[in-house]
Amino acid sequence: MIQSNVSVLAYGHNISRSQFKSIPEWQTSHPKFEFVTSSKRGKPKIMDYDNERVEFGTKNIPIPFALNRLKGVVEKSRHILELEDNWDDEEAESYSENVWENVLTFVVNLHLTAFKVFIVELDYPKIYPGPNGSIDITWKADTYEVLVNFPVNETDEITYYGEDNRSSKFKGSFKSTASCNSLLMILIGMKKCGM
């Protein structure tokens, strides 16, 4: 039974006591639910609870259970590495494991930052072969769509363009994955406010 001085966070969102009662007991003991004691001031904080890992290439990154679906993103993207030169009968290039690994590192870190700093679980992207050995990342939901292109050469810019269902358009570029704040804010805004 939950104590009266305890708040409940599920996927980073507060849920009410009545909602909590409707959750089966087996789920409340599941690690996706994280319990913190509420204070009189301030909001409850999500606890560090990286009890899962996502593995690809040489990377093995701890993630909270709530972001477990990142594993599916990684698995679905592996088909890119199976494409051989001339996979389109028009001399399309194959894809480097190094670029693929950099893309996934970027995606995982973006989701971790959104979750841990902003308490937002972003929509999950799909990763597709891009032109000339580059890799495309797409976030697509009912209300918006964003295309990000990740270049082969690390010194080239990562570019993005997107639109929402209210005819707003947004575009930008950044050179380093560490300076992706504009894209991060757009994805958080889309998820939280549909802006």
Next chain:
Amino acid sequence: MWDVENLPDEDAVFYRVHKNYCMDGELNYSVFREIGDAMSVDWSKYSTPIDSVSRANRPEHNGIISLIVMDLRLLKLAVYHSPSDNNRSHSSVKGNDKPIQNDTEVRFKLKKLAKWEIPIC
């Protein structure tokens, strides 16, 4: 050799799509790319979608999308007739300041504009 003609805004061009550009049942953005110095298309005045798909090495592995010339020009793409000896309909689409494959915005918008004539997805 065929004369080079002006491509009217209201006409369509046909673009071939290999089946490997269909992923999760959708057209992939990377299909839009210049090979050589332009994206090769066929002008609807001298070609049908069937004609266009028949020019592929393996027609059964390809579909056809159409794009309206005016829509392409509104994206600031150059669209012009460039007939070859064996294909009077051959035309070209080219990025303005950079190749289409390097322009994320243009690729995004081309996918939205594309209409299936012979679906492969």
